[in-house]
Amino acid sequence: MLKAVTSIKNKLISLKNLNSKISPDDYNIIKEGRAEILFPKEETVFYNPIQQFNRDLSVTCIKAWNNLYGPKAKNNRKTVIKPSHKRANEDSDSDDQTSIKHRKLEDGSVQVETFVHRKPYLKILEALSATGLRAIRYAKEIPNVKEIVANDLLPEAVESIRRNAQYNNVLDIVKPNQDDANVLMYRNKAQNKKYHIIDLDPYGTVTPFVDAAFQNIEDDGLMLVTCTDLSVLAGNGYPEKCFALYGGVNMISHEATHESALRLVLNLLGQTAAKYKKSIEPLLSLSIDFYVRVFIKVKTSPIKVKDLQSNTMITYHCSNCGSFANQPLGRKSEKVGKKSSKPYVKFAPASGPPVNEKCQFCDGTFHLAGPMYAGSLHNDEFVKEVLRINKEEHSKKKEFEGVYGTTKRIEGMVTLAAQELKDAPFYFSPNNVSSIIKLQVPPLKRIVAGLGSLGYQSSLSHAKHSCLKTNAPWEAIWYVMRESQKIDFPDIDMNKKLSKMNKNTAGYKILSKMNEWLPKEEDSIAKENKNADEKPKKDYGEIDYSRKNNSFDITKLSFEPNEQSNKVEGLRHLKMVRYQENPTKNWGPKARPNSS
């Protein structure tokens, strides 16, 4: 949270090394992280205090990326064995200082351990910097930063970046620059200048800046991307604009629209990267308040680019009952050569569609969402490191006391993201499903236990409160929801209930036809026997996003707590802070200041 807004009164500030004097009444000092920003009282440059969470999280993510995949991550301690006549520092990196330990081995050779004390090496571009606050925080809070170019189109913003970089004593690291972000990035490309980290935090959509950014980032680099245009990415009113900007349509009027927003942004990034033989790996993808923020690793890899097709999907979602089915746009499978017996990967068009013309549950019409990214939203290793830094360093170490105001929220959000079920795009709201079939909303843990007893996994979603992600087919979801009523109302008479319902409603159609489409007991037994005889199918990288596997055994249903329900219930008891602590009045994406 904002630490202090101090009005400077009755004295002139003379900035170190700055010739000009600043009139005190013109500025507030805003303290955030380790930075102090001189902020003009009449707002001419963009600053939104609610975005402190975004900035705190970004600092933590850059540290995590650098620890795991940064240019020198795997290289901090080298052990080499040399013939005894060679000196240890002959091959050492001339930029860095090294300390060396020699140990003579029995065979006469010398084991040389080189401890490398790195000179700052990280190069960061903040392409849309406004006051410079973010760049200054990166300079003061992230180790090993060599250079941060803090760029903005507006002269007032660049003046503010310069003033603040100087005031914070980081002008040796933070380089203010006035340019259109794209002009800067394409010029960098021409000069072969690249950055390890590119942060894109625009007003609204990131789309205009993405192409240039992919041509300006180092291999294995980290790209941090914000989009605040959620009315387009997640709203109901602009499918055509969403398609034009992101190359796909969101899940209009569906509770999972915030996850589709993330998948659309990742689709835009993945498609753009592929043009340059690059692939993206989402490290952490969050839907937060009024914006989305994704952290991706970028790699030049023509082989990985081949996965783009099978990692892209469209989604059919019923406009009546909300059930959905995903359709990957391609297939990737491992085959074995007939003559050579060598395995090879085959890419093929997908087969489909996964649904009939009308919804099989309620006769409703399907809407089409996507194309969008179908793969995992987060990387386990990265998320673990983010949580570690947040807990062990930012929350506990004395040196960080009072620096990070949003550690609880980072813990809450990232812990939820970490437990999200993979390969199960989207979630459903038990509240909505219950209201469709006009039954009482069961507790989440009971639904999860029921699905778990049928062999399916479930998790919460960071993107929406009280919603469930699951790899269960919709047949199982409707079935569990109906049967769960019998716990609360053991004498419930479903036929009587149906007779009172309007026959044209989705709920009536779902409940009245359920016994027709539920798997039959004898089918389950036959399937079990067949599976036991069948050789396992060898699929490589092929994930069934479609939810077509609906042959569960209905007789196995139980609502007793199980591993799945205990896991979900454990998280709900953590009482984590998902939302911003003490948001100000009328918080949200801030408009451009008047003068811009």
Ligand SMILES: C[S@@+](CC[C@H](N)C(=O)[O-])C[C@H]1O[C@@H](n2cnc3c(N)ncnc32)[C@H](O)[C@@H]1O
């Ligand atoms: C949302 S603000 C950035 C906030 C900042 N990153 C932070 O954390 O406080 C967006 C900034 O982008 C700048 N901007 C808009 N279009 C631009 C362009 N084409 N090139 C460079 N800067 C641009 C605006 O002047 C504004 O200062």
Ligand SMILES: [Zn+2]
């Ligand atoms: Zn339906």
